Amino acid sequence: MQLEKLQAFVLSNSDYGESDRIVSLFTLEHGRLRGFARGARNSRKRFGPALETFARIDVQLSQKDGLSSLRGADVITLYSGIRGELGAIAHALYTCELVECLTPEGVPLPRLYRLLAAYLERLDSGQLDEADRRMFEINLLNILGYRPSLEECSRCGAKYDGHGALLQQDGELVCRFCAATGRKLPLPALQRLGSCLDTSRFGQIPFDEESLAAAACLLDESIAGHASRKLKSLDFLQQICP
Ligand SMILES: [Zn+2]
Structure with missing residues (x-):
């Protein structure tokens, strides 16, 4: 399993199953890709607000069998100036x-x-x-x-x-x-x-x-x-x- 650190914007995210999310990312390194965020709906601790649409983040992704999984994400900016208007x-x-x-x-x-x-x-x-x-x-x-x-x-x-x-x-x-x-x-x-x-x-x-x-x-x-x-x-x- 290969772990990669990428820069990304969150384009959208959608609920998946009981507790997970599918996140659409636009990354600097690989362009657009979709990642699976396990437990993202249950535990706010793991990803915090990093998966909000149009957040700019650093994200750690692992690739396995063609599927990208989010291992962690850190907010660069949430653009709070945008979110108030x-x-x-x-x-x-x-x-x-x-x-x-x-x-x-x-x-x-x-x-x-x-x-x-x-x-x-x-x-x-x-x-x-x-x-x-x-x-x-x-x-x-x-x-x-x-x-x-x-x-x-x-x-x-x-x-x-x-x-x-x-x-x-x-x-x-x-x-x-x-x-x-x-x-x-x-x-x-x-x-x-x-x-x-x-x-x-x-x-x-x-x-x-x-x-x-x-x-x-x-x-x-x-x-x-x-x-x-x-x-x-x-x-x-x-x-x-x-
Ligand atoms: Zn003409």
């Missing part, structure tokens, strides 16, 4: 579910790990800005290889002119010569999203209202196209932050 909680839960739903199991994604850490720190500091959510999402799509075509038409390859791009139903972006219909995405919105990929710091790219609405349209459509299921936390987020 409903809007921040909704964003953090949504972000964790997004990572859980879109990332492959067992593939290390250190850039995404750092992005998630930076975004949670931003939320924890009391900043609640939809532009930050969109910055997280476009970078997530980019890291996973799902980046929408922000500069040129995905069909004919021509650079977008002053008319911007047209969004198709599956999240595809095309020029006005390649499609007759679709939601129009103005060029400045596409440029701002492109700029989000050039910085790893939140709060650097200002979005006006029109650009933010366009970014929301594009990203919501793209994410829905790549997610294997509807995100449960999205309803909660939309209720809290309409």
Whole structure:
């Protein structure tokens, strides 16, 4: 049996049987994985608050017969600043579910790990800005290889002119010569999203209202196209932050 110490975020956890839990983790070293936490429901002593969703932890895992078991976990931070604010909680839960739903199991994604850490720190500091959510999402799509075509038409390859791009139903972006219909995405919105990929710091790219609405349209459509299921936390987020 091999014991490993990993850095991780808790993406979600669910009860298993009488006293155990299955914990979904996003680790720096191996990406997303699921671990079995024996006795986690009965004994708070063993794991304390370390298995709360969006906690950042050091975790000791053992592998046996393809199953990961949690041997221990130490809290790095619970992000108490997020936990005191409903809007921040909704964003953090949504972000964790997004990572859980879109990332492959067992593939290390250190850039995404750092992005998630930076975004949670931003939320924890009391900043609640939809532009930050969109910055997280476009970078997530980019890291996973799902980046929408922000500069040129995905069909004919021509650079977008002053008319911007047209969004198709599956999240595809095309020029006005390649499609007759679709939601129009103005060029400045596409440029701002492109700029989000050039910085790893939140709060650097200002979005006006029109650009933010366009970014929301594009990203919501793209994410829905790549997610294997509807995100449960999205309803909660939309209720809290309409
Ligand atoms: Zn085209």
